[in-house]
Amino acid sequence: MNRIIYEFTESVRIALAQIRANKLRSALTALGVIIGIVAVTLMGTAIEGINTGFDKSLAMLGDDVLYVNKWPWTGAEDWWNYADRPPLRPEDAVKLNRIISSSPDSELEFGVFGDSRSASLKSAGNSVSGVFTRGTTAGYARILTADFEEGRMFNETEDESARQVVVLGYDVAQALFPGRSALGATVAIHGQPFQVIGVLARQGSFLGLFSFDNQMVMPLGAYRKYFGIRDDNTEIQVKIRDKTHLDNAREELTGLMRRVRGDIPGQRDSFSINGGAVFKEKLDPIKKGIALAGLFVTGLSLFVGAIGIMNITFVSVKERTKEIGTRKALGARRVTILLQFLIEAVSICVLGGIVGLGLTYLMFAAVRSGMPSFPIEFSPALVVVSMLVSVVTGVLSGVVPAWGASRLDPVVALRYE
Amino acid sequence: MSPPAPVETRPVRPVGPLVIAIEGVTKLYQMGEETIHALRGVTLDIRRNEYLAIMGPSGSGKSTLMNMLGCLDTPTSGKYEFNGNDVAAMTDDELAEIRNREIGFVFQTFNLLPRSDALRNVELPLIYAGVPSGERHERARLALESVGLGNRIHHKPNELSGGQRQRVAVARALVNRPSIILADEPTGNLDSKTGVEILALFEDLYEAGNTLIVVTHEEAVARHARRVIRLHDGLIESDGHVY
Structure with a gap:
């Protein structure tokens, strides 16, 4: 047992001495591994980030929220099936809530009607356009996943009296009132004065595409007055009680909505129920495809690096044939020699892996600070995985030459010049 | 050539138990179509505390016999027992083990590890024997002192003279207290003065009770031994005591 440990430490020592003695050669060889590891780990950060x-x-969309729309979010290629559905109306939400509150063991909690569109707004000195604007009722506060940076949601009174108040997303508030509080200020939306009563905390963006911070929320009455309601676009967001019962909730909601909408038995639903799970199903294969293709391509560069290691280990064995003979004469067993060259190959790979990982981290940090919304993520698991990949690469590329070295006939090896 | 040693004054020590027993050993090599009979039936006993020289022109089977004695190679046929163990039947790892514990090699070209200092070089057989590092350092240091290099233990081979390098190699051969020390042309790469020094060191080792086998083609080297075996065409031509 001791012998294995001594031989192992001796092998590590020899390997490091060997690398030190052949700095340039080792560095060039490691470069292949470095590039490979950088490629693989960058891919890893991208996959992780996605x-x-x-x-x-x-979670921002609300993983405990179901959406009732006229259109399904996915598979709308046969749009004519949905085109003549009656639009979702505020009364539908009122009816739905009435049924929910009268059935105590419902999986559903609450529904809220809303419409949305893009709008621009101005403050004294600044203006922002393309802001996602939602008109909804006061109940939206129960569905909103964001916290408030300052202020509050509009209440039922403000809602019912169509008061001109607005809750701004973080970025909108920052753009209009850089470095100061937006609370209480008046902004012009559609030429009409609205008072800012709340600012949402920063949320980030959906898949780096749609920013949740570039939005505002106003009472439905005020929204209807200045924008009108677009029938195709309305929706009812329904919060459910327990997100682990999503399927039951969806089923119950379908039944309730058929009642609310008066769909005759046998007739198809006059609405579509959408939700996070649908999105997930749709995107999972894409995610997997990206991951597989990415890992394959980056894996190739690692493979090239591994060939470099194998080559250099062959050279190292050849150069040191006489030394192998001497070691065997002095009592080195096959496994000792095998270990020695294997550890040498693994050491180069691990050193390359560490450097590669460091480079990846620097790139990650640079991207993070330059483009905060770019979807990449650097996790401790990535460190472990890339170290494992380095070791495995070293073993795979070193095993053939090391095996050859261990099988050398000591007589022949000692004679080698 | 080194000057003739003072043959008549050398003491001869009593020999001990049998270490090596070789009987009817042959070795065949296949070189393409041709079969080479490197050894054609060699019978030889070597006892503890002998000082033996093996001589012969090139092609006589001298190197093959040396490899056999050093357990680097196994015979094609015949019997080879080392301390009563049948070497012919051993696996590679068992051979490695016996080389490690029972045989100390001294090579013509020294065969030191160039990037390791003298101490590390001498420690190497102890590493393979599984000796813990504290004991390893101590034994390696003592071995280097015994060959007169106590003040050179941290020198790398390229910081040492040829004679000093061979002394390191001798210390390495000694360090595991082997049954035999097997030297292959130990003075072949040294100038004559240094060669004499190494032979004097061998004389000391012999006096201290070691068993020495020196393979050489130089009469002047062989003359230091107490017994000389001459090989010719794969057979022992003569086996005589020279005191």
Whole structure:
């Protein structure tokens, strides 16, 4: 047992001495591994980033919220099936809530009607356009996933009296009132004065595309007055009680909505129920495809690096044939020699891996600070995985030459010049 | 050539138990179509505390016999027992083990690891023997002191003279207290003065009770041994004591 440990430490020592003695050669060889590891780990940060970004975004959409729309979010290529559905109306939400509150063991909690569009707004000195604007009722406060940076949501009184108040997303508030509080200020929307009563905390963006901070929310009455309601676009957001019962909730909601809308039995639903899960199903294969293709391409560069290691280990074995003979004469067993060259190959790979990982981290940090919304993520798991990949690469590329070295006939090896 | 040693004054020590017993050993090599009979039936006993020289022109089977004695190679046929163990039947790892514990090699070209200092070089057989590092350092240091290099233990081979390098190699051969020390042309790469020094060191080792086998083609080297075996065409031509 001791012998294995001594031989192992001796092998590590020899390997490091060997690398030190052949600095340039080792560096050039390691370069292949460095490039490979950088490629693989960058791919890893991208995949990780897409995954967490996706989950975060789903949470922002509300993973405990179902959406009742005229259109399904996915598979709308046969749009004519949906075109003559009657639009969703505020009364539908009122009716729905009445039924929900009268059935105590409902999986559903609350529904809120809303419409949305893009709008621009102005403050004294600044203006922002293309802001996602939602007109909804006071109940929206129960569905909103964001916290308030300052202020509050509009209340039922403000809602019912169509008061001209607005809640701004973080970025909107920052753009209009850089460096100061927006609370209480008046902004012009559609030429009409609205008072800012709340600012939402920063949320980030959905898959780096749609920013949740570039939005505003206003009472439905005020929205209707200045924008009108677009029938095709309305929706009812329904919060459910327990997101682990999503399927039950969806089923119950379908039944309730058929009642609300008066769909005759046998007739198809006059609405579509959408939600995070649908999105997930749709995007999962894409995510997997990106991951597989990316790992394959980056894996190739690692493979090229591995060939470099194998080559250099062959050279190293050849150069040191006589030394192998001497070691065997002095009592080195096959496994000792095998270990020695294997550890040499693995050491180069691990050193390359560490450098590669460091480079990846620097690139990650640079991208993070330059483009905060770019979906990449650097996790501790990535460190572990890339180290494992380095070791495995070293073993795979070193095993053939090391095996050859261990099988050398000591007589022949000692004679080698 | 080194000057003739003072043959008549050398003491001869009593020999001990049998270390090597070789009987009817042959070795065939296949060189393409041709079969080479490197050894054609060699019978030889070597006892503890002998000082033996093996001589012969090139092609006589001298190197093959040396490899056999050093357990680097196994015979094609015949019997080879080392301390009563059948070497012919051993696996590669068992051979490595016996080389490690029982045989100390001294090579013509020294075969030191160039990037390791003298101490590390001498420690190497102890590493393969599984000796813990504290004991390893101590034994390697003592071995280097015994060959007169106590003040050179941290020198790398390229910081040492040829004679000093061969002394390191001798210390390495000694360090695991082997049954035999097997030297292959130990003075072949040294000038005559340094060669004499190494032979004097061998004489000391012999006096201290070691068993020495020196393979050489130089009469002047062989003359230091107490017994000389001459090989010719794969057979022992003569086996005589020279005191």
